[in-house]
Amino acid sequence: MPTVTLSKVRAPGFVTIRRGGPLTDADHHLLALWVASCAEHVLGLFESAQPDDPRPRQAIRSRAAPLAWPPPRTSLHHLYLTAHPRAGVLAT
Structure with missing residues (x-):
């Protein structure tokens, strides 16, 4: 899996x-x-x-599941890091 580097700058409207x-x-x-x-x-x-990659479906499912709010920041980053790189597959 490719390494993803997150920007230190956050979109201010989503904080x-x-x-x-x-x-x-x-x-x-x-x-x-x-x-x-x-x-x-x-x-x-x-x-x-990517039919053999379950991560996007898992990320959506975990987001829709009832959770304690707010979820741990690390779990959100994990979801992002596993699902976001898949978007690049469709762009190429």
Whole structure:
């Protein structure tokens, strides 16, 4: 799997108030659910390009599952790091 380097700069509109941004934890949670819902709409494209890679489906499923909120930051980064590189497969 390719190594992914995350930018130290965060999109300011997607940061919670407790980290200096404009979003409440509840709004951040709703945003994450919306992102998972959007990702479900294109999941078939990912799976047709990479049928043996279960990570995008697992990431969506874990986001939609009931969780303690806020989830541990490390689990969100893990989901991002495993699902995000798959998007590059469709772009090439």
